[in-house]
Amino acid sequence: MLCAALALTAMPTFAMAAAGCLATASHIPPPPRALAMAALARQEHSAFGGQTMDAEGRLTESGDSEAEDTRHAPGALPAWQRVLRYWRAVDPPNARLPYLVRFGALRAADRTLLTEALNQASAAHLEGLGVGPDQGLDSSDRRALEVALQRVAVIDTPWSAAFISWVAREAGLGADEFVFSEAHVDYAGAAWQAGIDEAAGRATPQALRACDLTRTPPRPGDLVCQARGASGAALDSFEKIGEVLAGRPTGGAPLPMHCDVVVNVDDAGFDTVGGNVLQSVTWRRLAFAPGTRLLDPSYLPEGCPTDGAACVDRHMSRQPWSLLLQWR
Incomplete structure (x- = not known):
């Protein structure tokens, strides 16, 4: 009840930020550190052997699995050592993770x-x-x-959030700007709060704000996110996931999520790279709805009705995408 009350209180304030999300996406180029995040994600995708999913969510090229010892060049780290390096971004002093x-x-x-x-x-x-x-x-x-x-x-030990944390830290973000965590929900919650603070005229050091992915065009360096699992199926919209994020403290109750880094945007859609997708660093193509720069609804769980013969089946990319973490 308390979480719902907090969310309802925050929603009117946060709704005012929607115009800011759209204005930023439409008129402000991504900052250098956002582009650095995109470049780092592309680099790791290549180092992992180039695993790729097409716009219909089908695996078209397989890469290295997380525990493989393949070295693609002299002196290059194999996949398992690269994953250990991602964990250093979350746990640099102790090197305890993954455990x-x-x-x-x-x-x-x-x-x-x-x-x-x-x-x-x-x-x-x-x-x-x-x-x-x-x-x-x-x-x-x-x-x-x-x-x-x-x-x-x-x-x-699931490492997709560690991958995002490593990319963010390597791009130059500090702990006051991004919550380096083994859980996507921690930095997503910080971005949600940043949007609320920003809309209310309060200063925030956070580098990213939360926006509605279904209403906001992505830019390189932004993060596109979804809730996962049984809980994720119920959190299939920006408003629903916001109810959880608004009342959850950092390190609070678990919420399975996944986020990818946007690495490229063109007129037809955008490309993302995510860690621990099919046990690798995977490139994913996501298409825009025709005539727009917004995610095609066919990627959403309700996007393809059973009688929708003309609707494209997005296979493994059909997920409850709802959240865009946008560089401010």
Whole structure:
């Protein structure tokens, strides 16, 4: 009840920001750091082998999976190490994330604790305790097991928000401008609040504001977002997801979401890049509705009626897209 009340209070104020969203999209070019985010996302897409989905949501080119050890050039990081690097944007001091290691039990194991156990079993450590020689793990065996744990944790810990956080941090955003988080909902909520503050005439350091994707043309560097899962199906509009974002504090109740970075816009549509899409960094084409610069409604869950023979099936890209996080 409290969340709904907060949302209803915020809606009239935020509705006044819609004109600002449209004016920004129509008349203001994306700032340099937005373009840097788009360039970084394109770079990572290429480094991951170029996985691509067409405008109908079909996979047309497969890339590297998150745990692969393929190196496309001498000295290049393989996919699993690139994902670990994304996590540094979320957890730079501790390097604890990603930590989940699932093995069939009700509760997943913690990678950092397992790594500590490996260190305790190293030959060097045991020799220091007076055990040996030829006891425990030598350095190469210990490293092999540590890498195996890292690769399992990369698979078992969702990393799409870490990817966005890394792109934002690498583009030069600071912690006062963007909420670096393992959950998309944290930085989406900050952008929602920024829009409310901005519409009310209050200063905000946040770099992005929340806009209605169905009414606002995207620009390179903006983020396009959707709610996911069973909860996402019910949050299929800007207003509905706003009710949750308006009353949720950073780090609050989970809300599965996904966001992509807009990397290119043309007259027919726009291209995005997202992390952990089909276990890779994936390029996605999204078409505009004919004669507009707005997302075609056929991408939305209700966009294709069962008797709509002329409606294009968007397959894996048919999602509850609702939120545009726009550079201010």
